[in-house]
Amino acid sequence: MSKTTFIVGLDGSEAGARALAFAKDRARADGDCTIIICYVIEWSPFAFQTAEENAKRHQRREAEIAMARERVLDPSLTMTRAYGFDIEGVVRHGDAAEILDALAREKGAKQIIIGRVGARGLKARLFGGVAGRLAAASSVPVTIIP
Incomplete structure (x- = not known):
């Protein structure tokens, strides 16, 4: 039997911390x-720059x-590793849902597994927030933690 992998999207918010806690509970179970x-740094290669x-x-x-x-x-990895979980950390630039x-x-x-955070800015209003876009188009199940 292969190892189960959970992806947890963090953004530094309380909702993200609750998403990580949920993932740890799932992993323990x-x-x-x-x-x-x-952690995804929202960044567009098409942004206008000088x-x-x-x-x-x-x-x-x-x-x-x-x-x-x-x-x-790093603080999330340290805290999670202290509980004995097999973890990995990734930081990338781009669209968080993608x-x-x-x-x-x-x-x-x-x-x-992600936290639900209110829509921010024009992009979120036009294209939807990360949670909504993931729920609509993800290739795997998505759990959105309030």
């Missing part, structure tokens, strides 16, 4: 599981990844 904690911004783009991406690891991902679904397919995950 299911037994042999891997929890992959993913020549100066483009020159510093790579440097800015690296700084954002380091900050996401330090503030959100990244989480692609990661689930790549890792053969059984489920994506």
Whole structure:
């Protein structure tokens, strides 16, 4: 029997922390599981930028990844690892719904677990929030934690 994998999308919110707690409960109940904690930095390759911004783009991406690891991902990994779970951490740039679904397919995950957070900004109003887009288009079941 193969190991069950859960993808947990974190965003630094209380809802994300509840999603991780739910994933740990599921992993404890299911037994042999891997929890992959993913933080997605919303970023579009199509955003309008000046020549100066483009020159510093790579440097800015690296700084954002380091900050996401330090503030959100690493503390979550440390806390989860302390309970003996098999875990992995991932930080990626892009559209959160697309990244989480692609990661689930790549890792053969059984489920994506995310927190429900209110829609933010124009993009969320036009295209829907991450939770709604994942629920509509994910290749694996999605659990949305209030």
